Amino acid sequence: MITHIKTKGFKGLDLNGDLAKKTIFTGPNTAGKSARAAAIAFALMGFIPFAAKTNKKASDLLDDYGNGESMLSEVTCGGVLFERRLWRKENGSVSTKLRIDKKGASKSEFAVALDRAGDPRIIDLNEFIGMSDPKKIETLFKLYPPKGDLKNLDSDIEKSKKRISVLNDSIRNSTGAINNLTKSKTDIELPAGSLAETQKEINDLLAGIDKAREALRIAEQKNAEEQKAIALANKGTDDSQAGFDKAMDENSPPAVDPAPTEPKEVTERLAETDPYRETHVSMPDGHTVKSHGFNSHGSQIESCAAESIKKIIDTMVAADCSMCAGLLVAKSELKNYEGAK
Amino acid sequence: MIDTEIIQQQIDGMISRGTELRKTEALFLKVQGIDETIINTQNERQLDEWALELEKENLKKLKSKKTKAVSAAAEKIESKMNEILPMKNAVFQATDGLIMGIREENGNILRYNSLSGAQEHEMNAALSNVLGANILVIEGAEIDHVRTAAMLEDLAGSDKQVLFNTCLPPRSDDWPNSYIVPDGFELIVLGD
Numbered sequence: 001m002i003t004h005i006k007t008k009g010f011k012g013l014d015l016n017g018d019l020a021k022k023t024i025f026t027g028p029n030t031a032g033k034s035a036r037a038a039a040i041a042f043a044l045m046g047f048i049p050f051a052a053k054t055n056k057k058a059s060d061l062l063d064d065y066g067n068g069e070s071m072l073s074e075v076t077c078g079g080v081l082f083e084r085r086l087w088r089k090e091n092g093s094v095s096t097k098l099r100i101d102k103k104g105a106s107k108s109e110f111a112v113a114l115d116r117a118g119d120p121r122i123i124d125l126n127e128f129i130g131m132s133d134p135k136k137i138e139t140l141f142k143l144y145p146p147k148g149d150l151k152n153l154d155s156d157i158e159k160s161k162k163r164i165s166v167l168n169d170s171i172r173n174s175t176g177a178i179n180n181l182t183k184s185k186t187d188i189e190l191p192a193g194s195l196a197e198t199q200k201e202i203n204d205l206l207a208g209i210d211k212a213r214e215a216l217r218i219a220e221q222k223n224a225e226e227q228k229a230i231a232l233a234n235k236g237t238d239d240s241q242a243g244f245d246k247a248m249d250e251n252s253p254p255a256v257d258p259a260p261t262e263p264k265e266v267t268e269r270l271a272e273t274d275p276y277r278e279t280h281v282s283m284p285d286g287h288t289v290k291s292h293g294f295n296s297h298g299s300q301i302e303s304c305a306a307e308s309i310k311k312i313i314d315t316m317v318a319a320d321c322s323m324c325a326g327l328l329v330a331k332s333e334l335k336n337y338e339g340a341k
Numbered sequence: 342m343i344d345t346e347i348i349q350q351q352i353d354g355m356i357s358r359g360t361e362l363r364k365t366e367a368l369f370l371k372v373q374g375i376d377e378t379i380i381n382t383q384n385e386r387q388l389d390e391w392a393l394e395l396e397k398e399n400l401k402k403l404k405s406k407k408t409k410a411v412s413a414a415a416e417k418i419e420s421k422m423n424e425i426l427p428m429k430n431a432v433f434q435a436t437d438g439l440i441m442g443i444r445e446e447n448g449n450i451l452r453y454n455s456l457s458g459a460q461e462h463e464m465n466a467a468l469s470n471v472l473g474a475n476i477l478v479i480e481g482a483e484i485d486h487v488r489t490a491a492m493l494e495d496l497a498g499s500d501k502q503v504l505f506n507t508c509l510p511p512r513s514d515d516w517p518n519s520y521i522v523p524d525g526f527e528l529i530v531l532g533d
Contacts, residue, residue, distance in 0.1 A: 001502045002476065020527035022496065022503040026510045026520070027531030033506035037478040040504070050478060120502075122476045123469040129453070133439035141435070143473060144417045148410035153403060157437075160400040167393040174386035178379055185375045188368060195369035202362045205355055212352045219343040226342060 002040055002120060004076035009067045010042070011035040038065065041122045043073040043084045044114065046096070049124035059094040062086045074099075078117030082110065306337040408436040422467035424499065425477070427491035431467060458483040463492065474501070481507035490521065497525040 007015040013032050025033040038048045047056040048065065055061055065071060070087035083099040098110045105113065114120065128136065141150070309330050316327045415433050422431035426443065432450050434440040442452040443460060456464055466479045477496070481489055490511040496503045503526075510528065511521040522528045 017529070019502075019504070022505075022526045024493070024505045024507065024510055024522065024526050024528045025531060026507050026528060028508065031532030033531060034480065037480075037504050037506065040476070041478070050480070118475075120476050121474050122478060123472045123474040125465050125469055125472075128468065128472060136441070137435045137439050140418055140433075140471065141411070141414060143471070144414040144421075146411040146414040148406075150407065150410055153407045153410060157400065157403045157407065160396055160403055163396045164393060164400060167389050167396060170389045171386055171393065174382050174389065177382050178386070181375050181379045181382070185372055185379075188372055188375075190368055190372060191365050193365075195366065195373060198362055198366045198369055202359060202366060205359045205362065209352055209355045209359070212348055212355065216345055216348040216352065219345045219348060223342050223345065 001118060002075050002077050003079075005036055005040055005043075006072075006074045007035075007039045008072040009069070010039045010071045010073050011065050012067065015039065039073040040075055043075040043082055044077075044120055044122060045124070046084060047124075049122060049126055058086055058096050059088075062088060062094050075120075077114065077120050080113060080117045082114060082117075306334060309334040309337065404436050411435050418471055421471040422464075424495065425467040425470045425479075425492070426463055427488045427495065459485065459488065463488070470501070476502045476504065479503065479505045481505055482509075485509070486511045490523070493523045493526060497523045 001021055002019050004018050005015055006017075007013060011032070013035050015032065015036060017036075025031075025036060027033055034050065038050060041048055041050065042061070042065070047061065055064060062068065062071060066086060068088065070085065072083065072085040074081055074083035076082075081099075081101050083097075083102070085097045085099070086094055087097070088094050098105045098107065100110060100113045128139065131139065313327060313330050313334065316324060316330065321327050415435060418433045419431045422433065423429040428443065430443045430445070432440060432442050432444050440450060440452065442450055442456065443464070444450055451460070453461075453464060462480045462483060466477050469477055477499075479492070479496075481492070484492065484507065486509050489505075489507060489509065493505065493511065496505070505526075511523075520528055
């Protein structure tokens with residue numbers, strides 16, 4: 001128990017008074033009520049725990065609570081005088097001096113002596129209030145230990161909370177996903193019918209396409225066969241014609257029978273016998289004229305043609321067309337034939 | 342000759358219709374896929390909800406276990422706080438985090454950080470008591486005289502040294518100019 005308090009230069013006050021075990025200090029503001037409590041705390045602890053901010057630095061304390069040069073607080077506790085003094089040295093630094101019953105003491109001696117004097121304890125509540133909640137609980141449970149294994153229980157509770165959090169997240173995510181899927185489903189405009197009906201229709205259609213392709217293949221095959229048959233029939237006709245021509249050639253006089261030096265295609269031979277086939281005939285004067293059906297093997301035909309031209313000329317003359325261009329051409333042609341002979 | 346062109350036209354028509362049907366089928370399949378995903382997700386959510394219910398029950402049990410474990414300690418702490426608090430309304434719970442404050446008359450819990458100035462001074466003294474102080478310094482400037490009287494009455498029976506600072510010491514209704522000094526207390530009037 002603190003029985004006396006004396007200060008010098010502490011918050012500008014020089015206090016000196018006894019303390020009862022239970023004391024009510026009353027008075028107007030700035031009368032020094034709190035200063036006494038602060039001075040006791042400073043003497044015992046070396047700092048002021050009731051301040052808005054607990055300051056433990058000697059130089060700051062001297063600036064905040066002292067007169068800047070020095071301050072002293074001494075308390076009598078258990079009949080022992082405990083003194084704490086701060087003063088600023090010439091170099092500006094602040095020194096702390098501790099004394100027990102007017103004798104210098106180290107920090108540890110001071111603490112031991114206080115303990116022996118009844119261990120006066122003022123709690124630094126700023127420190128406690130500034131702790132985190134778990135730290136506060138830990139501090140209090142050290143003083144008032146609970147039963148059972150709290151550490152394991154706390155660990156299990158934390159794990160359970162985490163699981164709940166994870167499950168809540170998962171449920172929230174699932175709900176979000178379901179909502180999004182439902183929305184995207186409603187955005188799709190479906191035609192009438194069902195998937196099964198559509199798939200049945202597709203299968204029917206595929207079968208129909210297969211059948212149609214088969215029908216097409218058969219039709220194309222038949223058409224091809226028909227064309228082949230026609231081609232074969234045509235070839236048979238050509239062969240008959242060729243046989244007829246050959247027979248004709250064999251019955252013709254040798255003078256007009258062309259002596260084929262090599263086998264010729266039927267069509268070529270047919271072309272050669274074409275009386276209207278265009279060819280070029282060399283004239284006696286050296287130039288060539290276009291002619292039809294006459295060649296070195298066609299003298300018999302040439303004779304017939306000449307005869308025909310003569311008849312045409314006679315007819316035109318008889319018809320009084322002696323001045324017609326046609327008559328002149330006919331005469332000219334006849335001349336050519338005769339000249340060629 | 343058979344007219345194959347007609348057959349080919351029929352095939353082309355069927356292929357065109359088939360392409361349309363494939364598009365329709367794709368839409369149906371997409372919707373079917375969405376439906377399946379929705380059902381799967383709903384099932385997963387259902388499982389999560391069941392698991393959540395179970396886990397909540399588990400947490401409840403664990404908290405109850407902890408409450409039992411800490412209740413004796415919490416009661417002691419509350420009791421220590423109430424040695425100082427004039428209204429004996431301390432609240433200390435440490436089952437699910439820390440709840441430290443006072444219970445108001447309507448049953449609401451007022452936590453430390455939301456206490457009024459007077460309540461905070463009372464609570465600080467109470468906490469000092471809990472934390473083992475044997476010198477209680479109480480700043481009673483903001484505490485009204487009724488509460489001060491109640492507080493001092495309680496503190497009179499305490500074995501701790503008490504330094505109570507106040508501008509408003511309790512006064513008698515009958516003699517307003519006289520202070521009431523509880524038994525065991527010494528009144529020091531400063532600034533006179």
